[in-house]
Amino acid sequence: MTDHRPTPAAALSRRGFVASVAALAGGFSLGFHVPFAGEAMAQDAATITPEVNAWVVIRPDETVVIRIARSEMGQGTLTGLAQLVAEELGCDWSRVVTEYPTPGQNLARGRVWGDFGTGGSRGIRDSHDLVRKGGAAARIMLVEAAAKGWGVAPGECRADRGVIAHAASGRTTTYGAVAVEAAKIAPPKDVVLKDPKDWTIAGKPVKRLDTAEKLDGSQVYGIDLTLPGMLNAAIRDCPVTGGTVKSFDAKAVSGMAGVKRVVQVGDTGVAVIADTFWRAKTALDALPIVWDEGPNATVSSATIAAMLREGLDATEAHVGNKGGDVEAALKGAAKVVEATYGVPFQNHATMEPMNATVRWTPERCEAWAPTQSGEAALAAVAEASGLSAKQCDVHKIHLGGGFGRRGATHDWLRQAVLIAREMPGTPVKLIWTREEDMAHGRYHPITQCRMRAALDGQGNLTGLHMRISGQSILASVAPNRMVDGKDPVVFQGLNPGGAEAAIGYTIPNILVDHAMRNPHILPGFWRGVNMNPNAIYLECFMDELAHAAGQDPLAFRLKLMGNHPKHRAVLQAVADKAGWGEKPAPGVFRGLAQMMGFGSYVAAVAEISVTDEGKVKVHRIVASTDPGHALNPQQIDAQIGGSFVYGLSAALYQECTVKDGRIEQTNFDSYPVMRLDEMPVVETIVMPSGGFWGGVGEPTIAVAAPAVLNAVFAATGKRVRQMPLKNTDLRRA
Amino acid sequence: MIRLNLNGVVREVDAEPETPLLWVIREQAGLTGTKYGCGIAQCGACTVHIDGAAVRSCSMPVSSVTADQKIVTIEGLSADRSHPVQKAWGELDVPQCGFCQPGMIMASAALLAQNPRPSEAEIRSEITNICRCGTYTRVLAGIKLAAERGEAGRG
Known part of the structure; x- marks a missing residue:
């Protein structure tokens, strides 16, 4: 028997799963003859109800099944995408459930669900238009089916919360009652989407659809x-x-x-x-x-570091951002500031191996x-x-x-x-055991960065050279995405412009280049990707420059941000809320950072203290994000809070070191993670300015480390330039 | 055969004596709500109650548990997600990926059973489970909410 039933997504609870496996068991007893066929998934899994379209099934009991192409891994995309479909569908949100189509079904149906990829904080921002149109088309078909039944024009009918009404005659019906007929209606060619200002489900802090099963152990991973x-x-x-x-x-x-x-x-x-x-x-x-x-068995962290150091001075490098003449600016500078930073390999360490x-x-x-x-x-x-x-x-x-x-x-x-x-x-x-998982990650790429800057007599930044040396993710993972041998992802957050990941400063003479040096340890996209090290490099160095120029770190930055109003707005927002101009409590010190990546603008102020023994305590974070549209503010708040756990765990503790060609860390005892006792208060400012769609799962991680590191300098006078921070002695001299 | 009292039911399981309780619960008893995260009692995803106390079951040989000790897993914490910690978790949308949450909930329930009105400092020092999504802010709020309602001494 052919079984093309979809996998219930949020509803993959034990009860639902037993039913689904029972069907499969029938397949097994028949030798599991499951030829692939193109008729896949034209109807609902739990009933014989035909789908209205690829995105929507309405069951006779008014349950609204919304299909989700992207993966849910905690980031809330499943709920967000359902909100977008439901908004245009005009259904009763309390009746919504979700399910995953399979990639085989997508293939057989001409990729009707589009891209399944869930990375780069693209789950929502790359598919909002497609899923909204899916919901809107289904609504139009449902209304048309009702109108046809009544013999009236569809334009005279209105749909709201799953009920279709014909005002002139006072008649009403429901989505569930007309769903079978709606499935026979030709899909509309053009649909007009709602103006976001009229949203009632999207843009609202609705609860997640996948929480209940995560409370009693019934969620099947x-x-x-x-x-x-x-x-x-x-x-x-x-x-x-x-x-x-x-x-x-x-x-x-x-x-x-x-x-x-x-x-x-x-x-x-x-x-x-x-x-x-x-x-x-x-x-x-x-x-x-x-x-x-x-031969890789002779490689160690020291040999890799030497390989990267060589790249810092190499004559050949791929250029990611170039304007003016940096070398001339450095030659003519009143003051030249130099520093070298570095980040290690880090493992994703997902809780589920x-x-x-x-x-x-x-x-x-x-x-x-x-x-x-x-x-x-x-x-x-x-x-x-x-x-x-x-x-x-x-x-x-x-x-x-x-x-x-x-x-x-x-x-x-x-x-x-x-x-x-x-x-x-x-x-x-x-x-995989945890030990296997630690040994065979696809690690956050290792890089070093030499920063050189020119300041004029008034302390203005006139030139900046950032030489990144180290690993390329794309060279290992997706060489087809390289451009003339260059890995564009390396420059995330440092690009001269664009809607994805642009630098937020205007610097008259700038050069950002990359000497690619690829050790044998395999890299991967690690939440936040290259935006994380680039934010440490750029934003810690901007702090160094402000101090070298004798200027306030906020004021020094703002002077360079006149042409970057969105970057500037999120930075100003955290400064205002944190009270940047006022003195913090005795013993507490502040640092700030801003960055743009994954289409969103983020900034943070950190408040920390450092004990005499050199232990850093992060007390409070104020974090802002402008993702263009805020689809679910309470989930953005959750993503921002979680981003500080991920980003600070990395900045404070995490490194994967190499000895005899292999990763030395084996488990959470040698690869520590921030726990509840260290969790700071995180105050979030969600400030969508409209007109674009940015991601929220990753960008904020980038500002966690530099905001804290800059505060550590304020507290101790010590610059932490090699991650993680635990390797720097911060004890009071 | 090893006899275990699991969620109020005494059952016999076929496992080598040194098998961790976690894997007996997951593989022999088929209760997969209790998670494997590290195997060395670091992360707490495997937390269950034994006679009311939170235990990291990944590092406890099944032979060290006797048939008169009452083991409770996330599946047995309540019949209908009605334990005060589960209710608070649902109201605050605490879980993200959710993989650590059975352990987090069991640890929190055990804390409140022993100390119904913990201070924030006590919560922070007692709940040492790892969450990679970083749900700690809502975990803290969830325990406080359950404690404020003053009905969390059960479980």
Whole structure:
């Protein structure tokens, strides 16, 4: 039997899931013959109700099913996208539920749901128009169906909260009552979207749709999945990236409890398949494996640092932003200021370690995956399975955190497919231990930056050279997005202009360039991406320049921001709210920072103190963001608060160091995360200025570190230029 | 066979004695609300109650739990998400990805059972679970809200 039923998204609770798995179990007993077909998902999963269109199903009981193409990993995109559809649909918000179409269905229907990718804070800003039009088209069809039934003109009818009314005759009906007829109406060619000022659901601080299942353990994450007859796998990949498996002694563990198979995974990994994960892991721990670690085994943090230092002075570099003549400005300067900064590798450390469940047969491969990019996941499954994309599908499951780790690279999913190929017909769930997750991340790229600036006799900034040396994400992850050998992402927040990530200062002579130096440790998009280090480099150095010029750090910046009103507005907003011009409480010190990225403008003021023993305590953060449109202010508040946890955990504590070619940190004891005892008060200012759509999940992280580091200088007179801060001794001399 | 009192039901499970309680709960009992996050009692995603006290089940061998000890998991905290901590969490939209939240809720419920009106300083020092999404502000508010209602001594 063909089963193209969608995966309920917010509703993937245990009860719903049992029903869905029961249907699959029928598939299994019939040999799991699930040919891919183009008629996928033309009707609702739980009823026989036909969809009104790809985005909307209205059940007879008035439940409104809204389909969500992007992935929910905590950032609230699922609720936000549903708000946009519901706004144009004119339905009763309290009746809304959501579900995920699969990437296979998207492929079969000519990508009717558009892009599934959920990264770069693009979940909403790249699809608001598409989903709003989907909701509006469905409303028009529902109204037309009602009007047809009454024999009146659709223009005489109005829809509100799922009720259609014909004022002249006093007649009313509901969306649920006309949904079947609406499905037969030709979709409208042109739809007019509401003016955001008329919104009643979008733009409002509505509650999330996916909270209830997260309160009682019923939300199923990838790691929780259970399929009939499923086995479990644990894996160890060569600890040195680039190394391979030389040999392993399967016989040593094949008699252990629950063990079914010991298999090599590609050239680089070994997995144990057992009845339970714990037994698979126990056997894997006991399995003798000999690695050929290869030439990378001699690499260390020191050799990588030397490689990057060389790039700071290299004559060749890719130019990201150039204006005027920096060298001339430096030569003619009254004062030249120089400093070198650096950021380390950092692991995403999602709370839910990497995992995926796969069932493979020679004809069909299906995966159940917590992925940020359903379509990229489908491509990875097809490639690893040896089948065509049409013979494969991916069922998306809510992610226990993503932060960029689960979108651009599906190495973990590829492994799961290779393992499942060893057990045709049997679903196998692969789970990484935390230790495997720490050892095989796709790390925040390592870079250093040498800053050189020219100040004139009045303390004006006349020239700035930023030389970034280090790793490119795109060179590893998406070389097709490189431009003439240059990685444009490196310059995030430093670009001369544009709507995505422009620098907020006018500097007469500027050069920002990148000497690409790629160590063997693999990089990835890490929440905030290159905006994070670039904000540390630029905004800490601006603070250094203000002090070198004997000027207030806010006033020094504002002089350069006349042509950048949105950057300036968010900075002024935090300064005003934090009381920048007034003295803070005794022992408390302030720092500030601003940046633009992911289409949004952000700024922060941090208030901190430092103990005599050198311990930094962050008391209060005032943070502003202008994302153009604020779709759900209470969720933006949650994203901003969380951004400081992510950004400050990184700035204060986190580094992945390399010894003998491998990552040294193994778990949360050696890779600390900020906890509740250190959480500052975060006051958010959401100030949408309209006219554009920016992201909110990532931008704020960038200003967390520099705001705090600048406050640390105010408190101690010490500049922290190498992250994380824990490596700098801040004890009072 | 090992006998466990899990959410008020005594059941026998087939597991090696050194198997962590977490994995017995997840794999043998099939209760997946209790999460694996680190395996070394660092993150608290695996928090359950044993005789009312919060325990990190990933680092407790199942053989160290006796059949007369009452184990409660997130699934057994209430029948209908009605525990004061669950109610407060729902009202404040605390979870983001939600993966750490069963452990966070269990730790918070145990804290309030033992100390129904904790100070903010006590909450901050007692709740040491890790949340990578960074929900701490609302976790703090949620515990305060549940405590203010003064009905959190149960559970």
